[in-house]
Structure formats: C-alpha cells, structure tokens
Amino acid sequence: MTALVLAPHGTSPADRLKDAAAVAFIALLLGIPMIGLLTVDQGGALRVATRWPTLFAFVAICFTGRLILRLAIDRLRAAKQARERSDVELAAADRTASPWLTWIGWAALGVALALPMVFSENRYVVDTATTVLIYVMLGWGLNVVVGLAGLLDLGYVAFYAVGAYTYGLLSTQFGWGFWQALPVAGAIAASFGILLGWPTLRLRGDYLAIVTLGFGEIIRIILVNWTELSGGPNGIASIARPSFFGLPFKPPGDEATFASFFGLEYSTNHRIVFLYYLILALALLTNLFVSRMRTLPIGRAWEAIREDEIACKAMGINARNVKLSAFAIGAMLGGFAGVFFAARQGFISPESFTFNESAIILAIVVLGGMGSQLGVVLASLVLVLLPELGRDFAEYRMLLFGAAMILIMVWKPGGILSHREPTLRYRANGGRR
Amino acid sequence: MSQPAPLLSVERLTMRFGGLLAIDDLSLDVAARRITGVIGPNGAGKTTFFNCLTGFYKPTVGSVRLNHPQRGVLRLETLASHQVARSAQVVRTFQNIRLFPQMTVLENLIVAQHNALQQASRFSLAGLLGLPGYRRAETAAMEKAVGWLQRLGLIDKADTAAGALPYGMQRRIEIARALCVDPLLLCLDEPAAGLNPRESAELNELLKHLAGVEGIAILLIEHDMSVVMNVSDHICVLNYGRKIAEGSPAEIQRDPNVIKAYLGEEEADELGSDEEHRPEGVQ
Numbered sequence: 040m041t042a043l044v045l046a047p048h049g050t051s052p053a054d055r056l057k058d059a060a061a062v063a064f065i066a067l068l069l070g071i072p073m074i075g076l077l078t079v080d081q082g083g084a085l086r087v088a089t090r091w092p093t094l095f096a097f098v099a100i101c102f103t104g105r106l107i108l109r110l111a112i113d114r115l116r117a118a119k120q121a122r123e124r125s126d127v128e129l130a131a132a133d134r135t136a137s138p139w140l141t142w143i144g145w146a147a148l149g150v151a152l153a154l155p156m157v158f159s160e161n162r163y164v165v166d167t168a169t170t171v172l173i174y175v176m177l178g179w180g181l182n183v184v185v186g187l188a189g190l191l192d193l194g195y196v197a198f199y200a201v202g203a204y205t206y207g208l209l210s211t212q213f214g215w216g217f218w219q220a221l222p223v224a225g226a227i228a229a230s231f232g233i234l235l236g237w238p239t240l241r242l243r244g245d246y247l248a249i250v251t252l253g254f255g256e257i258i259r260i261i262l263v264n265w266t267e268l269s270g271g272p273n274g275i276a277s278i279a280r281p282s283f284f285g286l287p288f289k290p291p292g293d294e295a296t297f298a299s300f301f302g303l304e305y306s307t308n309h310r311i312v313f314l315y316y317l318i319l320a321l322a323l324l325t326n327l328f329v330s331r332m333r334t335l336p337i338g339r340a341w342e343a344i345r346e347d348e349i350a351c352k353a354m355g356i357n358a359r360n361v362k363l364s365a366f367a368i369g370a371m372l373g374g375f376a377g378v379f380f381a382a383r384q385g386f387i388s389p390e391s392f393t394f395n396e397s398a399i400i401l402a403i404v405v406l407g408g409m410g411s412q413l414g415v416v417l418a419s420l421v422l423v424l425l426p427e428l429g430r431d432f433a434e435y436r437m438l439l440f441g442a443a444m445i446l447i448m449v450w451k452p453g454g455i456l457s458h459r460e461p462t463l464r465y466r467a468n469g470g471r472r
Numbered sequence: 473m474s475q476p477a478p479l480l481s482v483e484r485l486t487m488r489f490g491g492l493l494a495i496d497d498l499s500l501d502v503a504a505r506r507i508t509g510v511i512g513p514n515g516a517g518k519t520t521f522f523n524c525l526t527g528f529y530k531p532t533v534g535s536v537r538l539n540h541p542q543r544g545v546l547r548l549e550t551l552a553s554h555q556v557a558r559s560a561q562v563v564r565t566f567q568n569i570r571l572f573p574q575m576t577v578l579e580n581l582i583v584a585q586h587n588a589l590q591q592a593s594r595f596s597l598a599g600l601l602g603l604p605g606y607r608r609a610e611t612a613a614m615e616k617a618v619g620w621l622q623r624l625g626l627i628d629k630a631d632t633a634a635g636a637l638p639y640g641m642q643r644r645i646e647i648a649r650a651l652c653v654d655p656l657l658l659c660l661d662e663p664a665a666g667l668n669p670r671e672s673a674e675l676n677e678l679l680k681h682l683a684g685v686e687g688i689a690i691l692l693i694e695h696d697m698s699v700v701m702n703v704s705d706h707i708c709v710l711n712y713g714r715k716i717a718e719g720s721p722a723e724i725q726r727d728p729n730v731i732k733a734y735l736g737e738e739e740a741d742e743l744g745s746d747e748e749h750r751p752e753g754v755q
Contacts, residue, residue, distance in 0.1 A: 355557030
C-alpha cells in the first residue's frame with residue numbers, strides 16, 4: 040500500500056514478479072488445452088497425447104517475456120516523466136525556438152538539394168524521393184486543415200484528384216501546359232474545398248470525418264462512372280509532361296530540346312531529375328506559404344478554432360469564414376500536388392485516388408505531430424520508405440508498416456515532433472521582436 | 473446618483489427550451505460606465521440570459537437593444553454571436569474558462585484582435601508580403617495586448633501556453649482577452665469562481681477601474697457576495713428565470729424576496745452572517 044502511495048507510476052521488482060506470475064498462470068490455463076494436449080491418430084482412433092515440456096517452455100517464455108516487457112514499460116515511463124519534468128522547467132524558463140530543429144530542417148534541405156546529384160544515375164532513388172516529396176507536399180497541405188484548424192478530413196485525396204484531373208483534361212482537351220494549368224487547377228480544387236466545407240460547418244470530429252470520407256468516395260466514384268468526362272476506369276493518358284521553360288525532355292529531333300539546348304547527351308534521367316527539383320520547389324513554396332500563413336491573423340484564427348470554437352465566436356471571429364478558408368487553402372495545395380502528379384505520371388486513373396491515399400496522408404500529419412512542418416517530412420520519409428524497404432518481406436510488408444505506426448504512436452503519442460512554436464513572442468532573444 | 477441613459481435595454485425577454493422556461497419575461501436596463509450585478513441561486517437562468525445577450529441563443533420572445541455610440545441602436549437578438557462581439561462590442565467570458573489552451577497568453581490576446589488585424593492584412597495578402605501597413609497593425613495589436621497584460625500582472629507569463637497556468641491566472645487571462653476586443657459592455661460569467669480571497673479583492677479593484685476609469689459597462693454574474701455587493705452599482709436578482717428584485721446592493725440585502733430565495737423562510741434572519749455563497753463544484 041505504501042509502495043503504491045509513494046510510487047504511483049512505478050512498480051517494484053516484487054510487483055513485477057507477481058504480475059509476471061499472473062500472466063504465466065493465465066498462459067498455463069490457456070496452454071493446457073492448446074499446447075499441453077494433442078490429439079494423435081493412432082491406428083485409426085484418436086488418442087490424446089501430452090506435451091508437458093513444450094507447455095512449460097511456453098509458460099516460461101510468457102513469464103520472462105512479461106517480466107521484460109514490464110521492465111521496459113517502466114523504464115520508458117520513467118524516462119518520459121523525466122522528460123516532461125524538464126519540459127515544464129524549460130517552459131518556465133521561457134525557452135526560445137529549439138535550435139536543433141531549425142538545424143535539422145536546414146540539413147534536410149541540403150540533403151534534398153544534393154540527392155539527385157549524388158544519385159543522378161540511379162533512377163529508382165530519385166523516383167522514390169520524388170514520391171516522398173509529393174507526400175510531404177500533401178502532408179503540408181492537409182496540415183492546414185487537420186493540424187492547424189483541427190478539422191478531421193478523411194477525404195483529402197479528393198482535392199488531389201481534382202487537381203490531377205483538371206490538369207489532365209486541360210492538357211489533353213485544350214493543350215494547356217503545366218504552368219498555365221497549375222493556378223487554374225489550384226483554384227478549382229479550392230472551390231471544391233469550399234463546396235465540401237459549406238455543408239460540414241456545424242460538424243466536428245467523428246461526424247466531420249465521416250462526411251469528408253464520403254466526399255472523397257463521391258469524387259472517386261464520379262471519376263469512375265462519368266466516362267465522357269474522365270475516361271472512367273481507363274483514366275486519362277498521354278498528359279503533357281512539364282517542360283524546362285519551353286524546352287521539352289525528348290530524344291533529339293528537329294525542335295530544340297533540353298539536351299540539345301544545353302549541349303548534353305540525351306538521357307531519360309534529365310526529366311526525372313527535373314521533376315524531382317520541380318516538386319522540391321513546389322513543396323518548399325508550400326512550406327513557406329503555410330509557415331507564413333500560420334503567423335498571420337488567419338493562421339492564428341485557424342489554431343484558435345481548433346482550440347475552442349465557442350471562444351472564437353465570443354471574440355468576434357466568424358468561425359464559418361475561418362473554417363472555409365482552411366478548407367480552401369488545404370484543398371488548393373492538394374490540387375497543386377495533383378497537377379504535379381498528373382504531369383509526372385502522364386497517366387491518371389481513379390485507381391490512384393482511393394481512400395488508402397487519404398489515410399496515408401492523414402497518417403503522415405498525425406504521425407508527424409499535428410501542425411508540425413518538419414514532422415510531416417519525417418513522417419513522409421517513414422511512411423513512403425518503409426513499404427519500399429519492406430519489399431523484401433513481400434506479404435509481411437503491410438504488417439511491418441502497421442507495426443511501425445503503432446510503435447510511433449506508443450512512443451510519441453503527440454507525433455514525432457509535437458512541440459508547438461508560438462507564432463509571436465513578447466520576448467524574442469531577450470528583447471522585443 | 474443620477475442614472476444616465478441605458479446602454480443596453482432588455483425588454484420582455486423569454487427563453488423557452490421545450491417545456492422548460494429558462495427565462496421568463498425579463499426586462500432590465502444596463503447603464504453605461506456602471507457595474508450591474510446579476511445574482512440568483514444555481515439554475516436561475518443567469519448564464520442563459522448571457523447566452524441570449526451574446527447571440528449564442530436566440531430568445532423565444534423579447535428584444536435586446538444596445539445604444540451604440542457610433543452605430544446607433546443595435547438589436548442584439550438578431551445578430552450572430554460573432555457579430556455581437558464585432559459590431560456591438562458586447563464581449564463575454566465563460567463560467568468554465570474558455571481559453572485557447574495550447575496557444576501562449578500573448579497569442580490568446582492577439583487572436584481577440586483578429587478582425588482589426590485581418591482587415592489590415594487584406595485577406596492575408598499584405599500580411600504575406602509583410603507590407604508596412606500590416607506590420608504597423610501588428611505592432612499596435614502587440615502593444616494593446618502587452619498593455620493589458622501589464623495592467624493585469626500577467627506580463628511574465630506572456631509567452632507561456634495559457635492552458636499550463638493556474639486557475640486564477642486563467643480567469644484573468646480570459647478577462648484580458650475580452651478587453652482586447654474593446655468592449656462597450658463586458659459580460660463576466662462568475663469571474664471570481666475559484667479565486668482565493670486575495671485574488672477576489674484584486675478582481676474588485678480591477679472591475680471598479682474598468683467601469684470607473686476605462687468607462688466599460690460591466691454585467692456581472694457572480695455568486696461571491698463579497699464581490700457583487702462590493703462593486704455593483706445596481707443588482708438584479710433572478711430566481712427560476714424571473715426577476716424577483718432589482719436595486720442598489722443595500723436595497724437587495726434588505727429585500728425579503730431575495731432573502732427568501734436564497735435562504736428559505738426560517739433562516740432569513742441570518743443573512744448578515746452568511747454572505748459568502750459559493751457555487752457548487754468550484755474549487
């Protein structure tokens with residue numbers, strides 16, 4: 040009793056032994072019929088055979104396993120408490136921006152810039168990195184809706200699809216180029232964001248999630264069934280690839296190409312590397328835009344809506360407009376990513392815009408730490424690279440993926456980076472800003 | 473004391489939830505630059521009254537008129553809750569504190585100035601570009617917030633997350649945040665709940681300062697009689713949604729209806745010794 044009072048969160052070795060013994064006992068009870076007894080076919084009749092040594096080995100494994108697990112949990116918990124205590128102390132000491140986070144951010148940018156130069160001949164690496172960056176951009180876009188405004192959106196892929204199909208149609212039907220279509224697709228995706236936002240203004244949390252999930256499916260089903268517009272399940276093919284300021288990436292011919300203009304030997308890798316730098320630039324612009332918006336009145340209002348909508352109304356904030364702007368801007372960024380996706384693939388079909396994609400993008404935001412820009416990058420790396428690395432494990436790949444997600448959530452319930460940086464400070468480095 | 477023209481006049485306000493009559497035919501005038509107390513036992517309809525004033529509820533019957541010095545007469549019962557704060561400058565606090573807990577104290581106060589800042593940022597364009605007009609507005613907002621934080625003794629906590637601070641401080645932050653909206657009428661819902669006697673005394677000083685010096689009319693729901701009787705110029709007593717008495721603190725203390733509502737018939741004589749009614753469920 041005293042031990043409990045003195046150490047409510049920790050357990051003594053005796054407690055751990057008792058706990059492990061209880062688990063071993065349950066294992067024994069379950070194990071007798073499941074492991075201890077075995078039916079064997081003996082001359083046409085079923086006989087019961089016993090396997091006591093195997094059973095005892097099983098019970099012993101359960102006992103030690105539980106002991107180790109308990110010990111590990113207690114260790115982690117103690118470490119976490121120590122960390123939280125120091126966090127409180129640091130907060131009390133009015134700490135400024137954690138410098139190592141900024142440092143990691145710059146290092147990540149350096150790596151991202153250098154990557155295609157180092158791996159210029161390795162198409163697989165650059166392609167995978169491009170995929171990571173698409174998810175980073177989508178994550179940053181969804182972060183506005185989910186991380187900042189706190190509106191749980193399970194249908195984000197719909198805006199990605201709207202962007203991709205807008206460019207696909209503009210390109211194949213009207214011959215528009217990538218750069219012309221980009222703002223138009225963004226605007227159309229944003230208006231779809233408002234279209235979704237309008238009926239869901241009164242909803243929050245679970246209910247909002249269900250409606251947005253439905254919206255995502257509606258868009259996909261329309262794309263599958265409206266064959267005249269979208270090509271149905273066959274999708275849209277031969278979408279124009281982006282060119283380098285008017286110079287296409289083609290084998291040498293009559294017209295000037297990227298390779299001929301710069302006097303390079305033609306290589307298919309040129310386009311791959313260009314696409315990589317293009318999405319890097321788009322993602323960085325997105326990051327700059329979202330980070331800047333966060334420190335503006337509208338960004339603070341997004342966060343305030345997440346924190347307490349009623350208090351916002353009492354402060355004279357029009358919650359409807361604030362929510363719609365979050366939906367619109369999140370959707371616009373998703374639309375931009377969609378345009379890039381269509382341009383990169385050259386072919387789009389409803390297959391690419393399933394609920395699974397929405398779930399992965401949401402997982403990136405949640406795992407990264409709601410509202411954290413750098414967290415999104417780390418989570419995208421984990422969620423895209425893990426299935427890639429897991430290819431060797433064949434059918435266990437998704438299992439591995441799920442286990443990693445669970446581990447991250449257990450280890451860091453607030454996401455990989457859950458620290459929130461204030462948008463403005465009274466004391467910045469000792470004085471006024 | 474001569475009564476100036478009322479800032480807010482509530483006429484025949486009735487709020488019905490199905491079969492429950494939460495407010496029954498309530499009429500009340502609130503004077504500018506004065507503190508008006510609203511008291512009554514738990515469940516008397518005080519918070520419902522606030523919700524009707526500030527647009528969170530639409531009253532079943534009745535009107536709420538605000539004499540705005542610049543914008544003329546505004547019918548509050550027709551406005552949405554954010555318009556009540558924005559156009560009519562009637563700002564409220566909440567019985568169970570509603571801050572933006574993860575945001576810093578300073579950010580809480582800046583969010584309260586959203587409309588002015590949003591206008592200066594021109595749909596975020598001027599803000600994104602960092603144009604001087606927006607920067608000036610941001611600096612002005614900072615100065616206003618810092619001014620109130622200094623006045624309320626919260627400046628040391630400016631960069632701390634609001635949710636991490638003690639209860640009494642959160643109450644003051646909520647008042648500071650409401651003040652950043654530039655209220656004509658400040659509606660405080662039990663601002664002294666959970667405060668210790670020293671904090672209550674500080675609150676008294678603050679309320680008197682706001683009404684007397686800053687010229688903000690205050691409508692005050694409070695159970696703590698040491699606050700209500702001390703600061704109110706005028707008190708309205710509600711019971712079961714009806715107004716049972718109205719007058720100066722001295723008149724209210726003598727009013728037999730009030731004594732009956734609060735203490736029951738037999739104990740009526742003991743009013744003088746039982747002045748501190750604390751609401752239930754508050755630390």
